[in-house]
Amino acid sequence: MNAPQTMQKTLLDSLVYLDKDFAADRYEVWSGESAHTRITRLQGRKAGASVLPFSAEVSAQETRAYPVSTLHMLAALWPELAEQPAVNVSEYAERSASEFGWVQGTLSTFQVRSKTQRDGQDVVTAQSSHFQLRGLEHGRYIDLITTPDYFASGFNALLPLQMTLLAKFALPVCMYMRLLPARDHAENWIAVPLVIVESRPALLRDIAALF
Secondary structure, eight states: OOOOHHHHHHOOOOOEEHHOOOOOHHHHHHHHOEEEEEEEEEEOTTTTOOOOOOOOSSSEEEEEOOSHHHHHHHHHHHHHHHHHOOOOOOGOOOOOOOOOOEEEEEEEEEEEEEEEETTTEEEEEEEEEEEEEEEOOGGOOEEEEGGGGGTTTTGGGHHHTTTTTTTOOOOOEEEEEEEEEEOOOSSOOOEEEEEEEEOHHHHTTTTTGGG
């Protein structure tokens, strides 16, 4: 097995989440190779859908095709990606521009419930589940805006299991993210994960910013 194949296997064994659009865009910039692209014009709306003000009800869908997989792209991009800086979450300020970078912590799940009192009893009026990065300095958390299709097989199924089977989930990870100038009601920052890998020595040693 040659070096590129070894890297692909290491990433495959460690990969938790990969934003495929990010990988494709970054690969196009890195390689200089443009994908075969098709733009499809969509018009109209579904029955019963509301019309937004100033909406033309017309959109365009871009479909891109590469001769390589996103795993191949990530392996090719890894040396450059691993050299990116870390994000100092404790120094990030509101009204800042969004910030790209690495952070290390524990991936977990979190559930929020809104309750109200009816006839002397608590009634759940709304609830949501999301992934969260914990174990940062000063006990900070980061709420993650994720896309189900970007998770490695099985991980996204953990969210609905919070209601029944799941008692605890804590996975040490390294995450390359886009930190947003947005907070939840508990003052935790909100971020879009781009790459999440398990914190394994074979990958950790490449990410100098985390040491």
